[in-house]
Amino acid sequence: MSLFDLILQNASYGKLVTSFCVNCNKYMWPPNYICNCCNSKTSLRKIKRVGILLEKTQSNILGREGTFGIGEFGGIRLIGTIKEDVRIGEVIRIHEIGIKNGRLDIKFTILSS
Ligand SMILES: [Zn+2]
Incomplete structure (x- = not known):
């Protein structure tokens, strides 16, 4: 494997x-x-499930539309979906991990205070 x-x-x-x-x-x-x-x-x-939102962008790629962010978690950077209203620099967490078409499907949410 x-x-x-x-x-x-x-x-x-x-x-x-x-x-x-x-x-x-x-x-x-x-x-x-x-x-x-x-x-x-x-x-x-x-x-680490808690990190910082570094970047955010909108995808119009067919079948992959939506808002995506790059988050930093313990020194590594991951891409995940995120709600549009989350701002760069805010503390986020990895809310959900799934598999879609044999790839990781990560969802970020804002860390509620
Ligand atoms: Zn080493």
């Missing part, structure tokens, strides 16, 4: 994981078996 298949399998249980290097104390996205800093073997670890 490939690394990405393992990540999809975890996602199917609602758990979002990626490679983590214990030596560098660093998450990696895209995932990799080997750390891109120190060449140590990595292991899978749960991604």
Whole structure:
């Protein structure tokens, strides 16, 4: 089973994981078996669910319309759908993880205070 298949399998249980290097104390996205800093073997670890919205844009690509954001979670950047009214710089959380057409489908929401 490939690394990405393992990540999809975890996602199917609602758990979002990626490679983590214990030596560098660093998450990696895209995932990799080997750390891109120190060449140590990595292991899978749960991604932090709370992050910051860095960017937001509107997609008009057929079948993928909607508002998408780039969020930073523990040092890695992920793409997910987000409501239009969330502003850049706001604290967001990974609300839902799914699989759509064999790909990760992540939904962000604003972190309610
Ligand atoms: Zn490392």
